[in-house]
Amino acid sequence: MKVLLTDDSSTMRKIQKRVLASMGIEDVLEASNGKEALDLIGQHKFDFVLLDVNMPEMNGMETLKAIRSNPDTVKLPVIMCTSVADKGQVMEAIKAGATNYLVKPFQPADLQKKIEATFGK
């Protein structure tokens, strides 16, 4: 599996990367905002994207909308990962086409479960 981690926090990416490694996923690229993520999505074929919401330059919601409006990536699985998880914002992400949703704070096992649930494992 090839995965794109998108989060403006480098420590959060390290934590997520370790969870992926524990699942045997080593082919991981990283972006620190939505613009970098869209660039990488244009250049590589990912199996899924982990996408933070609160980021500078281009936030996660804008990025998700851009991914869904491109015919090449309309079906790319995107797991949103955010700290502001009131019902309204979760609904907005689902409507915009998020495949799944992980709320911060999470324990490493929660991220693994969410990925497994997304891929029906």
Next chain:
Amino acid sequence: MKIEYINPFIQAAEDTFKAMCSVDVERDGELTVRKAGLSPAYGLIGVIGLSGSVKGAVLMTMDVGTGRKVIMKFLGETMITEADLFDGFGELLNIISGAAAAKLGKVHLAIPAVMTGENQKIHSVQCSPWVIIPMRFPEWGKFNLEVAMEEV
């Protein structure tokens, strides 16, 4: 500022440090209020703005030594860089603020900023006074969460 705004932050701090750092936190005394103006600050200082159905800001401060222990636990590493310390501190503040904000209505978070220094002054121009929530990690020492907020 309404006292109902405070409990979500205490709960969010407990949940965040428990989930992300496997560490308990507890209250460390009464809430105090800091009027607008200059007040001293030291150690690690993180601040994040909130806008939407409420507006205001959240501040978290702790000693650098305490912060290093927290971020080592957050990262699960015994060696951390200065960049890890600042980034991790900001991200934990972001998570705490987001978890609390979710209970306050439709709130948008700004990007956290983190600074450090021995003789900093925080100049508050908020109309709303800051409520200081003293807290502690039983083994690592004190930290403060400070909240200034008003309804829009």
